[in-house]
Amino acid sequence: MNSATLFGFCSAAIVGLGLFGLIVSPHPLRRILAFNLLGSGVFLFFGVVARRGAAAGLGADPVPQALVITGIVVAFSATALAVALVLRLFALTDEAAPTSEADPKAGAEGGHS
Amino acid sequence: MSTASVATTSSGYLLVLAVMWPVIGILLSFVVSGRQIERLAWIVLPVGLVIAGATLIAVTQAGQSQIYVVGNWAPPLGIALRADGISVAMMMATAIVICVTGVFAHGEFSQPPGGPEERAPVVFWVLLFAIWSALNALVLGSDLFNLYVALELLTFAAVPLVCLKGKKETVEAALRYMLFALIGSVLYLLGAAMIYGAYGTLDIRLLSERGHAEPATLIAASLMTIGLLAKTALVPLHLWLPPAHAGAPAPGSAMLSALVVKGSFFVIIRIWFDAMPDLLSFRAAQLLGALGAAAILLGSVLALRQQRLKLLIAYSTIAQIGYLFFVFPLAAGLATGVAWSGIAWTASWLQLFSHAFAKAAMFMAAGLIAEALGHDRIAELGGIGRKLPITMLAFALSGLSLVGVPPSGGFSAKWLLLLATVMEGQWWWAVVIVLGGLLAGGYIFMVLGRLLASPTEVPALQAPVSRWRECAALSLAICAVLLGIWPLQSSDFLFIGR
Amino acid sequence: MSSFLLVSAVLVLASIAIGLVRILYSRQAADCMMAAQLVGTGGIAVLLLVAVATETAPTGDVALMLALLAAFASVAFVGGMRGTGSKATEGADK
Amino acid sequence: MTAGTVLASSFIVPLFMLVAALGQRTRERLSDLLPFAPLPALLAALVVPDGTIVVLPRSLLGITLSLDKPGAMLLGAASLLWIAGGIYARQMLQDAARAVRFAIWWLTTLSGSLGVFIAADMIGFYFFYTLVSLAAYGLVAYDETAATRRASTIYVALALLGEAFLLMAFVLLAAATPGNSLLISDAVAALRSSPWRDITMLLIVLGFGLKIGLVPLHVWMPLTYSAAPIPAAAVLSGAAVKAGVIGLIRFLPFDVSLAGWSEVLMVLGFVSAFYGVAIGLAQTNPKAVLAYSSVSQMGLLAAVLGMGLGSGSRAALLPVAFYAVHHMLAKGGLFLALGAAAARRGSALLVLVPTVVLALALAGLPFTGGQLAKMAIKDPLGDGVASVLAQISAIGSALLMLHFLYLFRAGIAEAPADRPSAAAVVAWLMMVFAALALPWFLFPTLDGASRADAFTLQELWGAAWPILIGGLLAALLWRWRTRLPRIPEGDVLFIAERCAPTVSRLGAAFERADGVLRQWPIASMCVALLVVLTALALAMPA
Amino acid sequence: MALVFDIGIVSLLIAIGAWMIMARDTLVAVIIFVVYGLLMSIAWVRLSAVDVALTEAAIGSGITGMLLLSAAARLRQTEGAGARPSFPVCVAAGSLCALISAGLAGVVLLPADVAPTLAPLAVANLADTGLENPVAGVLFAYRALDTLLEKVVLLLALLGVWSLGSDRAWGGAPALGAYVPPNDILVFFAQVLPPIGIVFAAYMTWTGASHPGGAFQGGTVLAVMWLLVMMAGVARAPPISSTKVRWLLVAGPALFLAVGFLGFVIAAGFLAYPVDYAKALIVLIEIALALSIGVTLALLAAGPPERTLQP
Amino acid sequence: MSGLLHAFTILAVSAGVVFFIAGTVGLVRFPDVPTRLHALTKADNVGLGLVVLGLLPYTGGLLGALKLVSVWLLTLLSGAIVTQLIARAVR
Structure with missing residues (x-):
């Protein structure tokens, strides 16, 4: 058992947990949290792959590291967009009455409910 | 196959342009003021179409894949773009649908003269560019992580499109879509990580040489496939599709249904037929086919039971996606060179393209009808056919293509698919295909019957409908029909590069 | 030497863990914010200890980053609470 | 003008009239054209020599046309009937608001009805057959009463069913035909040795039997003819049904x-x-x-x-x-x-x-x-x-x-x-x-x-x-x-209609299934389930 | 002993992850997530991935935490919207997820005899890029296309967030920090920390070429500093129609793209750099990107425009 | 590395660890939020300071040492502010 394998198990467990959270969480914000957990599990898996690929004097293979960095940034933007959606959804739910939403096209395709 | 060094081919630069040209549009859109964005679109769209056409010609003339090694860093370290027969076909279809959508959206998403910059037009045009760029990146990418980024680009472009109207239902739909698509991307990424861990490369061509069936590969493949299925909305992973596609504005729905779901499907094809060609076991192929069959039945029956036109079309999309998945059981022999799988291969692409055109046309027609009537309740559509004959014709032609009435792309696709089921001895798919056609006939005629009815009181149009927009929808429907003159046999073109 | 540092790291980690259990058990939002504080400070210590022990190169930057940003979450927490009226107390009293 | 052009014009002319209907002026006078639309077909039946074979260009689907004695006979008679029907219909439509619509359906049905007699390849035959079957819907549904709605719905459902049978039959025929030939004669010749001979025959009999009203597939006929206006009923009962007859003539070995x-x-x-x-x-x-x-x-x-x-x-x-x-x-x-x-x-x-x-x-x-x-x-x-x-x-x-x-x-x-x-x-x-x-x-x-x-x-x-x-x-x-x-x-339709609640219950069951599957926990669990299933399916060799 | 430490951190990560999923209160769950992110960056250091550790510290716990925290705080009243699925569903979901975890663990246990790696190749080609940090080499040379497209993803996400504002608010400013009552401590903090942060961000960006760090990390620190300033009410969020903001947003990607196209002329092709100027060009791109990323991330976290622009 | 420095490191780090543990004990034992907060921040910040002090000889250069010290200073600063903020929020 080396530490890469250990973190590999960790990533497996976290992926499972994240997936479970995504399935059972009723609140969208919690789903976003679970998605982030799941994502970090996946990134950790990349980290394990990178660590195992240590060579040429490097502590870890740089390619998976770069992929993770890209992945983290993408995951953040996904989170930001999803959070904005959640907030907008709850704002609209609170408003209830569509009057405050001065949308000129509102009548155009009525019957959306 | 050998590990021959990958080198940029003479027309390779076109691939870079195809991906980056819309990106230039996106970047410029941020800095020019609102009214300029649509003008920008009138430059971006035709040039993009030309690029797609040039790539098509280049690949056809060369008779082999066109490759661009980005930054001259050859895989596995770098990334290559590769255009084979299916990618250029897809590029061309994308370009046509996007351009016509652009024409269709003109007017609906124009900045009003004089006033301040408005939200919807700015967002719409940027998303249109983004979808285009993402799809080109998806069909040209030959690196699993590059494809991941392209997939995310596509998702991020599609989600805001769903809730462009800003209504509660659409925001809810967009959120569902987003979260479900995110599960999909994460699973895909996990699969990619495993692939890298096993083979030290993400390049599809290299993987096809190195890959072999071992546990890591199997799990990775299933993770990636299911992740992509979630984005493709194959039953039972279709929860997000109906509200999302029905809630988006018409040009948005057209792109979502015609193109966006096909993007992730394309990647599944890449994985199974390019990256790991000998991995597709009989059982797995049957499983995917069975899901497709379930999609056809469920989607068609539910389409029949819808009361709103846009929802009906959305459920029809679910059904039509199902047909695409017969490519796995029927063309599985492609890798081993079994003669008949070529037919299923051709059929599936034909289905994809004809559905893309037909569905885009249908959503546009539905959008026009909804705009004209102020609602899209099927029961109250009576007589609109007389008011909007061109729209109705567009709907009818694309509907008939979905049903599989000759001469149309839908018919050719269905014919070839059925032929393939017979040849492969997998008659059970034929039953589903035929049944699906019947049900499609049911819901199409249900709508056509209403459109054609002449109630005593013909509804008054709430808004004038521009002739141009009607013609845009019609032109796509005609494209779907014209695909029907594709020769009814396996097409060499779609085999370029494989 | 390195094993001494590692032992210290493990000890700090353990104390973080115990503290976390205590805080999180209370289930009060404001209280929980302390957990972030705890892990922020403790985590930096652990990081430094481990980095030196295993001779991992420029870990100082990571510690600096953590030090710079660990407080930020708390600010966001407080800011978010205040932004929505006095919901913080409500959370704390729960 | 060659024999081929004459032959082809018998279905192209009516279709061309349809295209011309896109123009406003033509559209308003469309019903005046109805009696003239079948004239090319009549001419073809009279002058085109027996055994003529024409292959149309790819842009016209590459349809192969041919005229033999039975075909010519039926083509000529059908065009006569269509002319008579057209004369009647033109008068009937003179002041009807629904004239354009009726005329469009009429011309579509007409070109299909005449086309089946001269089609020599399966795709062409299927094309014309579809035209005549599906477009007749519009003729039946002319009067918008509850009865015509019911009749046209049943008609179109059964017509689609017939289409489905035939499509499958044709595919099986094509599959058994050596080479890529789609000619009906080649396909029928190869049917004897086809591994799917019996199922093909069954589908052919079912498909065309539905068209000619073999019991118990006849239920649509009385409904349709009662519901359709007189000229439509005349051409449907006279000419359109013969698509089934010519089908049996062409496709039985x-x-x-x-x-x-x-x-x-x-x-x-x-x-x-x-x-x-x-x-x-x-x-x-x-x-x-x-x-x-x-x-x-x-x-x-x-x-x-x-x-x-x-x-x-x-x-x-x-x-x-x-x-x-x-x-x-x-x-x-x-x-x-x-x-x-x-x-x-x-x-x-x-x-x-x-x-x-x-x-x-x-x-x-x-x-x-x-x-x-x-x-x-x-x-x-x-x-x-x-x-x-x-x-x-x-x-x-x-x-x-x-x-x-x-x-x-x-x-x-x-x-x-x-x-x-x-x-x-x-x-x-x-x-x-x-x-x-x-x-x-x-x-x-x-x-x-x-x-x-x-x-x-x-x-x-x-x-x-x-x-x-x-x-x-x-x-x-x-x-x-x-x-x-x-x-x-x-008659026996009531049995089928008695099943309607069951069918609708089935539909409701589908709807419920969809409702369940579209719940978030279920759908996301399906993701996990499918991952496991796919991995298992991949791991187990067949 | 290192293994003991690793076991400790791994079990802490798993436990906290589980706790986060199980926590009843969403706000508590988010706080736990912040804690988790902090621990995660320690884990990344243990995996010798310092670049990632920096990114995780900056984004994972820093800005994501802030985003989720403020959202959770705003959504406190919606707590309890919807119930957990029934017990059998939970059990089924749990077993499926456990199966998947087991599968992954199995893959972890069965490594290849020689773990495949691109490290030697990456190091061997590093000289051509003029860089010393191989991760930066991957990001800005070998896989520059991914990085460029990812910038577009960021911009799109921002546009998506903006599109969620109401029609009236388009062109206006995000509401972040607009309505907070003045708080002297926070204001003090927001005045003291940013200078340090900006220096650090500059250092991160600059050092990225040769040591762990780079445009991402630097940009994120910038974003966090700006957010802090906005949240404390020291400076207001800019209107999204501001030309300056728009130019800042696209500056990085546009420069990247321009250099990429320049490659057609002065180097071996798209996104290729001439060997002599490679490092200079990359550093230039990184600086522009850091600025753009900073603005993009901050605005992403700030949310859609809510305040109408007063003429 | 001389033995004296070793001893210094061991001493400082051990003391730091002790402070951390003490902080945790306080956290567990104290009854309400403000007192817990008090225990936590005080003890942990001292603990971190001691650890940083102990590790200074290993930083291998002035810049490294500077970084380490600034880490501590930053933690002190933010710790103080956050404690205030939380305390106010709770009050």
Whole structure:
């Protein structure tokens, strides 16, 4: 058992947990949290792959590291967009009455409910 | 196959342009003021179409894949773009649908003269560019992580499109879509990580040489496939599709249904037929086919039971996606060179393209009808056919293509698919295909019957409908029909590069 | 030497863990914010200890980053609470 | 102008008229074009030499057209009927708001109806067949009443079902054909050795049987003909149904003896022949009676084809086509008579007499085309049981036609005099003339047939006695007419409609399943489940 | 002993992850997530991935935490919207997820004899890029296309967030920090920390070429500093129609793209650099990107425009 | 590395660890939020300071040492502010 394998198990467990959270969480914000957990599990898996690929004097293979960095940034933007959606959804739910939403096209395709 | 060094081919630069040209549009859109964005679109769209056409010609003339090694860093370290027969076909279809959508959206998403910059037009045009760029990146990418980024680009472009109207239902739909698509991307990424861990490369061509069936590969493949299925909305992973596609504005729905779901499907094809060609076991192929069959039945029956036109079309999309998945059981022999799988291969692409055109046309027609009537309740559509004959014709032609009435792309696709089921001895798919056609006939005629009815009181149009927009929808429907003159046999073109 | 540092790291980690259990058990939002504080400070210590022990190169930057940003979450927490009226107390009293 | 161009124009001209309808001006005058649309087809039937084969360019689907004797016969007769129908329809549509729509459906159905007679490849045939089947929907649904809605819905559902059968049949045929040939002749030739021979045959019989109304696939016929306006009913019952006949002629492998299938076809045919008469007698709507008569007549044709299939020769084809031609003209004439009668109430007798002749011609009245038709199919039927059954069915036809005439006369008295319409009368007279005269011209083209045979005493008696017996039976029936059961149009349809709640429950079950699957926890769990399943499926070799 | 430490951190990560999923209160769950992110960056250091550790510290716990925290705080009243699925569903979901975890663990246990790696190749080609940090080499040379497209993803996400504002608010400013009552401590903090942060961000960006760090990390620190300033009410969020903001947003990607196209002329092709100027060009791109990323991330976290622009 | 420095490191780090543990004990034992907060921040910040002090000899350069010290200073600063903020929020 080396530490890469250990973190590999960790990533497996976290992926499972994240997936479970995504399935059972009723609140969208919690789903976003679970998605982030799941994502970090996946990134950790990349980290394990990178660590195992240590060579040429490097502590870890740089390619998976770069992929993770890209992945983290993408995951953040996904989170930001999803959070904005959640907030907008709850704002609209609170408003209830569509009057405050001065949308000129509102009548155009009525019957959306 | 050998590990021959990958080198940029003479027309390779076109691939870079195809991906980056819309990106230039996106970047410029941020800095020019609102009214300029649509003008920008009138430059971006035709040039993009030309690029797609040039790539098509280049690949056809060369008779082999066109490759661009980005930054001259050859895989596995770098990334290559590769255009084979299916990618250029897809590029061309994308370009046509996007351009016509652009024409269709003109007017609906124009900045009003004089006033301040408005939200919807700015967002719409940027998303249109983004979808285009993402799809080109998806069909040209030959690196699993590059494809991941392209997939995310596509998702991020599609989600805001769903809730462009800003209504509660659409925001809810967009959120569902987003979260479900995110599960999909994460699973895909996990699969990619495993692939890298096993083979030290993400390049599809290299993987096809190195890959072999071992546990890591199997799990990775299933993770990636299911992740992509979630984005493709194959039953039972279709929860997000109906509200999302029905809630988006018409040009948005057209792109979502015609193109966006096909993007992730394309990647599944890449994985199974390019990256790991000998991995597709009989059982797995049957499983995917069975899901497709379930999609056809469920989607068609539910389409029949819808009361709103846009929802009906959305459920029809679910059904039509199902047909695409017969490519796995029927063309599985492609890798081993079994003669008949070529037919299923051709059929599936034909289905994809004809559905893309037909569905885009249908959503546009539905959008026009909804705009004209102020609602899209099927029961109250009576007589609109007389008011909007061109729209109705567009709907009818694309509907008939979905049903599989000759001469149309839908018919050719269905014919070839059925032929393939017979040849492969997998008659059970034929039953589903035929049944699906019947049900499609049911819901199409249900709508056509209403459109054609002449109630005593013909509804008054709430808004004038521009002739141009009607013609845009019609032109796509005609494209779907014209695909029907594709020769009814396996097409060499779609085999370029494989 | 390195094993001494590692032992210290493990000890700090353990104390973080115990503290976390205590805080999180209370289930009060404001209280929980302390957990972030705890892990922020403790985590930096652990990081430094481990980095030196295993001779991992420029870990100082990571510690600096953590030090710079660990407080930020708390600010966001407080800011978010205040932004929505006095919901913080409500959370704390729960 | 080559023969090929003429042949092709018979379906291209009507389609071109459709395209022209995109223009506003043409659209408003579209119904004026209806009588002229079938003219190229008529020309083709007259001048194009037998055996012409044309391959159209790729842009026209690469359809192959050919004209043989049965095809030419049916094409000519059908175009006549379409012309007559067009004359009638043009008048009917003069001030109707729905004229354009009707005209569009009319032209579409027309090009399909004429196209099936000349298509030589499967794709082309399927194309025309689809046109004639599906576009007829618009003709049926012309009057927007609940009854027409029901009729057109049922019609289109069954038409789609027929399409589905045929599509699968054609695919199986294509699969068994060596090379990439899609020619019908090649496909039928290869059917004998096809590994899917029986299923192909089944699908062919089901598909075309649905079109010609073999029991129990006939349910749409009475509904449709009752619901459709008169000219539409005339062309549908006369011309459109013959798409099924030509389909059987083209696609059954007559060159080889397929024993089992010949019996199947015969049994189905004779059952339909008698069933149509029996149920027809219980009808009160003259249109429905005519529809059941079609069921009966087409059943007889199917039986003849079955005999031909058993004999392993193509000898039966031309007689069948000839019989079909007569039926087409007579049936069209009878439907148009319903319209002419309404227009000419004042001089009812003028309408009644020719109608009596036409009606009894369907039963084989001497000196009419009907007698020739019966003579034509005598040879293929042979001397055995089939021949006897055919005679009995002729009695039945006579009986049914007398029933029709009774209803017809009653109808004349009751019909409201809408307006005097010369066009209706012209169209009708044209069909009466064609039905009575044309068979005499065509008869000699049959192998070994001469007009003189028709005037032998033996033949005349053979044609007359079934009508006499029919007349006697009709007189008996007249006595007990009040005791006759009244069976709704579409008879066994009620069984299917009884299943409707079950079907709708099934649909609701699908809806519920969709509702469950679209719940977030379930859907996301499906993701996990599918990952596991796919991995297992990949790991386990088949 | 290192293994003991690793076991400790791994079990802490798993436990906290589980706790996060199970926590009843969403706000608590988010706080736990912040804690988790902090621990995660320690894990990344243990995996010798310092670049990632920096990114995780900056984004994973820093800016994501802030985003989720403020959202959770705003959504406190919606707590309890919807219930957990029924017990059997939970059990089924749990077993499926456990199966998947087991599968992954199995893959972890069965490594290849020689773990595949691109490290030697990456190091061997590093000289051509003029860089010393191989991760930066991958990001800005070998896989520059991914990085460029990812920038577009960021911009799109921002546009998506903006599109969620109401029609009236388009062109206006995000509401972040607009309505907070003045708080002297926070203001003090927001005045003291940013200078340090900006210096650090500059250092991160600059050092990225040769040591762990780079445009991502630097940009994120910038974003966090700006957010802090906005949240404390020291500076207001800019209107999204501001030309300056728009130019800042696209500056990085546009420069990247321009240099990429320049490659057609002065180097071996798209996104290729001439060997002599490679490092200079990359550093230039990184600086522009850091600025753009900073603005993009901050605005992403700030949310859609809510305040209408007063003419 | 001389033995003296070793001893210094061991001493400082051990002391730091002790402070951390003490902080945790306080956290567990103290009854309400403000007192817990008090225990936590005070003890942990001192603990971190000691650890940083102990590790200074290993930083291998002035820049490294500077970084380490600034880490501590930053933690002190933010710790103080956050404590205030939380305390106010709770109050």
